[in-house]
Amino acid sequence: MGKGFGIPMSEFDETSPRVDRASAKTAAAAPERTTLPSTIAEQLRQMITEGELLAGTRLNERTLGVRLGVSRTPLREAFRLLAADGLIELTPNRGAQVVRLSEQDIRDSFEVMSGLEAMSGELACRHVTADEIAEIKALTFEMLACHARHDLPGYYRLNRAVHDRINRAAGNRLLTQVYATLNRRIQNLRFRSNFDRDKWNKAAREHTEMVEALDARDGTRLASILRSHLLQKCDAVLDATVPQTPARAD
Amino acid sequence: MGKGFGIPMSEFDETSPRVDRASAKTAAAAPERTTLPSTIAEQLRQMITEGELLAGTRLNERTLGVRLGVSRTPLREAFRLLAADGLIELTPNRGAQVVRLSEQDIRDSFEVMSGLEAMSGELACRHVTADEIAEIKALTFEMLACHARHDLPGYYRLNRAVHDRINRAAGNRLLTQVYATLNRRIQNLRFRSNFDRDKWNKAAREHTEMVEALDARDGTRLASILRSHLLQKCDAVLDATVPQTPARAD
DNA sequence: CCATCGGATTTGGTATACAAGCGTCAATCG
DNA sequence: CGATTGACGCTTGTATACCAAATCCGATGG
Numbered sequence: 089m090g091k092g093f094g095i096p097m098s099e100f101d102e103t104s105p106r107v108d109r110a111s112a113k114t115a116a117a118a119p120e121r122t123t124l125p126s127t128i129a130e131q132l133r134q135m136i137t138e139g140e141l142l143a144g145t146r147l148n149e150r151t152l153g154v155r156l157g158v159s160r161t162p163l164r165e166a167f168r169l170l171a172a173d174g175l176i177e178l179t180p181n182r183g184a185q186v187v188r189l190s191e192q193d194i195r196d197s198f199e200v201m202s203g204l205e206a207m208s209g210e211l212a213c214r215h216v217t218a219d220e221i222a223e224i225k226a227l228t229f230e231m232l233a234c235h236a237r238h239d240l241p242g243y244y245r246l247n248r249a250v251h252d253r254i255n256r257a258a259g260n261r262l263l264t265q266v267y268a269t270l271n272r273r274i275q276n277l278r279f280r281s282n283f284d285r286d287k288w289n290k291a292a293r294e295h296t297e298m299v300e301a302l303d304a305r306d307g308t309r310l311a312s313i314l315r316s317h318l319l320q321k322c323d324a325v326l327d328a329t330v331p332q333t334p335a336r337a338d
Numbered sequence: 339m340g341k342g343f344g345i346p347m348s349e350f351d352e353t354s355p356r357v358d359r360a361s362a363k364t365a366a367a368a369p370e371r372t373t374l375p376s377t378i379a380e381q382l383r384q385m386i387t388e389g390e391l392l393a394g395t396r397l398n399e400r401t402l403g404v405r406l407g408v409s410r411t412p413l414r415e416a417f418r419l420l421a422a423d424g425l426i427e428l429t430p431n432r433g434a435q436v437v438r439l440s441e442q443d444i445r446d447s448f449e450v451m452s453g454l455e456a457m458s459g460e461l462a463c464r465h466v467t468a469d470e471i472a473e474i475k476a477l478t479f480e481m482l483a484c485h486a487r488h489d490l491p492g493y494y495r496l497n498r499a500v501h502d503r504i505n506r507a508a509g510n511r512l513l514t515q516v517y518a519t520l521n522r523r524i525q526n527l528r529f530r531s532n533f534d535r536d537k538w539n540k541a542a543r544e545h546t547e548m549v550e551a552l553d554a555r556d557g558t559r560l561a562s563i564l565r566s567h568l569l570q571k572c573d574a575v576l577d578a579t580v581p582q583t584p585a586r587a588d
Numbered sequence: 589c590c591a592t593c594g595g596a597t598t599t600g601g602t603a604t605a606c607a608a609g610c611g612t613c614a615a616t617c618g
Numbered sequence: 619c620g621a622t623t624g625a626c627g628c629t630t631g632t633a634t635a636c637c638a639a640a641t642c643c644g645a646t647g648g
Contacts, residue, residue, distance in 0.1 A: 122430065123428075123430050123631075124631075124632070125418070125631095148598075148599095149598075149599070150598080150599095158632080158633090159632060159633045159634070160599095160633085160634090161411065161631085161632060161633070161634090162631080162632065162633090164411075164415060164599095164600090165414060165415055165418050168375070168415050168418040168419060168422075169418060169422070172418070172419065172422035174512075178373075180371050180372065180373050180599085180600085180640090181371075181598085181599055181600070181639080181640045181641065182598090182599080182640085182641070182642095183598070183599060183641095192511075193511070193512070196510045196511055196512040196513065197512055199461070199510055199512075199513070200457070200510060200512050200513050200516060203453065203454075203457040203513075204453075207450070207453040211449070260446045260449055260450060261442075261443070261446055262424075262443070262446040262447055262449075262450050262520075263446065263449070263450050263453075265424075266450060266516065266520075270512075270516075373600075374600075374601070375600095398628095398629075399629075399630070400628095400629080400630095408601085408602090409601065409602045409603070410602090410603095410630095411600090411601065411602075411603095412600080412601065412602090414630095414631090430609090430630085430631085431608080431609045431610065431629080431630060431631075432609085432610070432629085432630080433629070433630060
């Protein structure tokens, strides 16, 4: 270490600051290009959330690379991406391992998420437009429809959509980004929650209240609803989660 | 794309979940081993916050690699890390560029940070121990000493320490991690704020109030102080920041 | 049964090669 | 004269080979 430092490095090859010329163009519809590492990361992400790769599974670079048809280089970069999301753990010289969430980790995650949700609600009430409210209202009703006909997958999808919209309505790109990152982390847990009828009813009712609060632009109230809403979800998840800790009781 | 997919992938080389055997050992004082990409990332981070690499600067892989004495592979992984922190921007086929924060980005960052600070305060009041309070109190007094003798660098350092302690006292590892990440992002801005005497006095006073609120374990009050405290900081930063937008008014 | 040792395996990092994308600049065309 | 096109060089994206160091695992011996 410390090979080439302590050098002034006043000026070298890097071109000086310059204006972004991409935005000067006609803002063409970007062909949604993506890099291989992101693609790999997305695949692995999916494999993890679908339970194809269980918590604690060790990810062998070569084998996984062969399996996915990519070389080690982009695969390693994909690992960094996933590690940044907190989905895998990178231990020096020991490689990557699918992260094993302790009960405390789950609690922590939901605690932060509930805080972010509350923040979203607060800000959303300040910035939301009538159109956005209308859309959120519509999605909520669709969601309640799913609830009425016991369509759990549909309910999940719309539920997610509603919360995303509220988050977007907050008008803070960073908040949206952080929210998305944390969501990816706990998304796999969501599916595992056992939803008894009572809890589900309650959750649905709360969504009605959310819309009311949003309509009234009552940030404090919306924040409070969102927070407790998510914390209940946390309990449901914890109930359903078979203790993953090595020490078992049976 | 789509080379080796659609394959069942029921079972392959990856070893099944297993218990972490490292923790079984005597929990030896980890020699704090680190990987090259993290080291590189840290260096670049520093170069960015110190203003050695200006916003918008394009990062050439080969040149920068030679300059830092590393090959492209770990450098590219370092780029991913920095991109995850939001310090650089990675555009496919166009490489890395030091991120250029718009005024809105700064506003967004501080808004989220203020929310996280508030969350920290709220939780800290629930979990903080007497020892932690004592330490935070002590640090605050040291900080006020720096304020009294106009020692701005010392003030910054201790200020940072106080806020870190409060965050830690919240007892939520994820919160600490997210907080740290966002802090890295805006740290470079902090230095640029123009601190007139009045604002500085006010900030110092608020720190006294923070300690009071913490002592009384008044989470709501502490949260509120922290939030407004940081939002003021945001204003100070925005005042001091020469508009970086391409379009200038002079 | 536990600790230790040694070889096989894996990761971390470097170097090299090459295809494809991007930027530039000049020649060409309208 | 201005805009478009095309060729060239540079940079990034990915693959591959290679090696050192660390880890893992099984065998051996106390």
